[in-house]
Amino acid sequence: MATFTESRIRQRAQQKTGTLRKAATVLREEVAATKTKTSFDIFLSHSTSDAEIILGVKAVLEDYGKTVYVDWLEDPQLDRRNVTAASAEVIRARMRQCKSLVYVHTANSGGSKWMPWELGYFDGFNGAVAILPVTRNREATFEGQEYLGIYPYMDEAPSTGSTVEEIWVNKGSTASRRWGTWISDPRTFRKTA
Template sequence: MSTFTEGRIRQRAQRKTGNFRNATTVLKEEVAATKVKTSFDIFLSHSTSDAEIILGVKGVLEDYGKSVYVDWLEDPQLDRSNVTAASAEVIRLRMRQCKSLVYVHTANSGGSKWMPWELGYFDGFNGAVAILPVTKSREASFKGQEYLGIYPYIDEAPSKGSTVEEIWVNKGSTASRRWANWINDPRAFR
């Protein structure tokens, strides 16, 4: 098992953007082409500085059949420069519509004021929280800084005897569960 690399994620994003399109534009076009959703498999907690990475992560997760909520795509009316109690309530409502929260850890994550709040709220509400580290190179395991280390992290790998990749949820390098097994009882795997 190893972490997702920036190269892998950016390569997945470029499958959609080609050489001439902006990642933010492609994401907005995708949302405009779909019907309004009221439930999702994943709430994607991320830094808005990572548009190309988010396009790639969203694509990878969708390749595994997951529906993904990205706040500035699904709810573009929210003004990130003027956060109000009403906009925070929209985010709370959306989190309650999701089965899990995936915290996309990048070099920009530490600068986000919202990501720790989303993580704490969702952990208290549901408990199905996992970190998706996007690293410069493949790492055998991910510890995360400070409080992120208490949460499992996700990666992709084939199961023993298979060549088909699937999503795994990991506690350090000692224990792993398939996504489908973890999502049924996430608090038991901490």
């Protein structure tokens, strides 16, 4: 399986923004058009430092027919620099509206204080957690770091005998499931020691 590359994700983001608009602007416009959504396929856990990458990831996942919640776009009133019990409750409520959490792993992920909290809460609440590594090399495999290594990771590839790409959820290099199969029973598809 091949991982999502930074160049592919940025290219997809640029297709959405064109040459004059910023990624954050396009994301806000899209969210304004869909404010009535109360359920999502994916809660996108990410660093706010990755606006262009997040636009690209959101677009790629939507290309596969998924609905994606991005917290700082859907709920711009939240201040990540000033976490309160009320803001944490908004995030909890939003996570309960989502079928899965996708943790976008980039060079900026380690600096986020929210991402580990979102991951832990969603894992305990639902269990449908996958890591989406954005790598420099398409053929890179993702082993995870520290606690991230227990979760499966996502990539895109065609199934055997096909040229049509699909989203896959992988348990290391030993097993893969299509998104639809994984989401129906995610807890059984975890890495074991």
